[in-house]
Amino acid sequence: MNDFDAHIFRVLNTAMSGHAVLLVMTILSVIGSGWSMIAIAPLFAAARTRRFAAFLVTVLSSTALAVFIGKQIVGRTRPYIALGIQAHVASAPTDFSFPSGHAAGSFAFATFVGLVLLRGGRAPVDVTTGKTRVYRMLGAAALFATATGVALSRVALGVHFPGDIAAGALLGMLLGATGATYYLRQPGATPVTD
Numbered sequence: 001m002n003d004f005d006a007h008i009f010r011v012l013n014t015a016m017s018g019h020a021v022l023l024v025m026t027i028l029s030v031i032g033s034g035w036s037m038i039a040i041a042p043l044f045a046a047a048r049t050r051r052f053a054a055f056l057v058t059v060l061s062s063t064a065l066a067v068f069i070g071k072q073i074v075g076r077t078r079p080y081i082a083l084g085i086q087a088h089v090a091s092a093p094t095d096f097s098f099p100s101g102h103a104a105g106s107f108a109f110a111t112f113v114g115l116v117l118l119r120g121g122r123a124p125v126d127v128t129t130g131k132t133r134v135y136r137m138l139g140a141a142a143l144f145a146t147a148t149g150v151a152l153s154r155v156a157l158g159v160h161f162p163g164d165i166a167a168g169a170l171l172g173m174l175l176g177a178t179g180a181t182y183y184l185r186q187p188g189a190t191p192v193t194d
């Protein structure tokens with residue numbers, strides 16, 4: 001841990017310490033947890049979305065593996081332990097903190113789905129109106145805003161330093177973009193939505 005990262009952690013953690021903010025951050029943290037992958041399961045039911053779901057699960061699984069390896073290599077202590085502060089989670093994680101798995105997974109999801117949406121998806125509007133691109137961009141922006149919220153939630157809850165979430169976000173974007181590139185290049189790449 002370096003002093004700059006600890007200083008930024010303290011500033012952000014203190015700024016996001018209100019009860020209402022912590023409630024929102026807790027919800028965002030749950031959204032970014034690995035358990036949210038269960039929501040992908042229905043995509044395997046329809047033949048039209050099965051390939052998309054398989055690529056998405058591959059991206060998220062690869063991200064989880066990369067995070068696990070990174071944590072073992074770096075071995076960084078979590079901020080609530082290193083700084084002796086209270087973690088605002090029911091069950092504070094005790095494994096290593098770098099990189100953030102929540103940030104990596106959220107940004108991998110946002111990047112993969114966002115790129116597929118922007119480059120290969122169809123929107124439920126008339127293409128000739130010009131609104132299709134706007135809806136796709138708004139959808140992608142919402143995904144990245146949510147991923148950013150998930151990442152920041154981990155600092156607010158006291159379980160990650162800013163460097164952890166930055167590294168996780170970069171890792172997730174790299175793996176999400178790689179997955180989207182292969183998904184969109186492969187023959188049979190089908191749109192996500194009608």
